[in-house]
Amino acid sequence: MGIVKVSYWLKSIILLGFFSLLMAAPAIATGVYDLDSPNTQDVWVIDQADEISLANQNKLTGIFKKTAQQTGQEIRMVAVRRLDYGETIDSLADEIFTTWYPSAEEQANQTLLVMDTLTNNVALRTGTTATETVTPDIAESIVEETVGYNLRKGNKYNQAFIDASDRLVALLSGEEDPGPPVIEEEIQVEGTFTKAEDTDAGSAFVWVIVILIVATVVPMVTYFWYVGFPGN
Numbered sequence: 140m141g142i143v144k145v146s147y148w149l150k151s152i153i154l155l156g157f158f159s160l161l162m163a164a165p166a167i168a169t170g171v172y173d174l175d176s177p178n179t180q181d182v183w184v185i186d187q188a189d190e191i192s193l194a195n196q197n198k199l200t201g202i203f204k205k206t207a208q209q210t211g212q213e214i215r216m217v218a219v220r221r222l223d224y225g226e227t228i229d230s231l232a233d234e235i236f237t238t239w240y241p242s243a244e245e246q247a248n249q250t251l252l253v254m255d256t257l258t259n260n261v262a263l264r265t266g267t268t269a270t271e272t273v274t275p276d277i278a279e280s281i282v283e284e285t286v287g288y289n290l291r292k293g294n295k296y297n298q299a300f301i302d303a304s305d306r307l308v309a310l311l312s313g314e315e316d317p318g319p320p321v322i323e324e325e326i327q328v329e330g331t332f333t334k335a336e337d338t339d340a341g342s343a344f345v346w347v348i349v350i351l352i353v354a355t356v357v358p359m360v361t362y363f364w365y366v367g368f369p370g371n
Contacts, residue, residue, distance in 0.1 A: 169219035170226070171234045177215060178239060188220040188256040190296040199304055212269055212311040214250045216300055221257040228255050232262035243267065250307055252286070254299070259290045272310045281306055284319035 175182045183203040184196045199216065207213045222231055232253040240246040246266035250273060254261045263278045273281075281303055289299035302320060310316055 169221065169231075170223045171231065171238050174217065174235065176239055183215050184300070185215075185217045188218040188254075188296070190218055190256055190294075191300060192297055195297050195301065199300060202304060202308060206308050206311060210312055212248050212250065214252075214304070214307050214311070216252045216254075216303070218254045218256060218296065218300075220255075222255055228253060228258070228260040228262045231255075232264050236264040240266070250311065252281075252300075252303055252307075254286065254296070256294075256296060259287075259294070261286045261290075269311060272313070273307065277306075277310065277316060280319055288320050288322070
């Protein structure tokens with residue numbers, strides 16, 4: 140009986156674990172239908188990766204709403220934790236863009252940035268009117284030099300969204316592109332401070348002089364102390 144009970148409970152635990160994995164799977168990976176749609180809700184920033192602070196989500200939402208009111212251009216940003224099996228960041232971005240905005244007319248004034256935080260891959264999609272200012276070269280720069288730079292500098296997801304927003308809003312508002320973040324170069328201190336080896340060599344030379352002086356003076360002083368100084 141004891142063996143039967145153990146076997147029964149072991150099977151129960153295995154089945155429970157299996158069903159738990161099945162239930163958790165949809166929450167781990169993200170597809171287009173797991174996201175809130177702007178067609179049904181007032182959404183501008185979607186963070187299913189839990190990487191964008193609420194303060195920044197609210198800040199970006201306010202900026203994007205104001206930009207839409209002033210220019211007619213709409214910007215939306217999406218962060219997901221991981222993709223569905225077989226999905227790529229480009230295929231997900233295309234699917235979101237065409238699902239949210241089915242026709243070319245609906246897509247014209249739309250800009251969509253999608254980020255996968257598991258792989259740190261990013262995709263940017265723009266409609267025909269938005270592309271007039273957010274050209275393909277600029278779009279590539281935003282993905283690689285703005286968002287990508289912040290991700291390479293330590294997964295700075297919040298800063299990546301903020302910096303991308305600054306460039307997109309400026310461009311879509313007809314202003315000058317502020318460009319990507321300035322890459323800080325390492326400060327060269329070689330010409331300002333003495334090298335450690337130079338300091339060590341100088342110190343060694345001083346000690347040699349001191350030792351020579353001591354080795355010369357001390358015996359002379361000792362000799363005259365006992366024999367007497369000349370003239371005494």
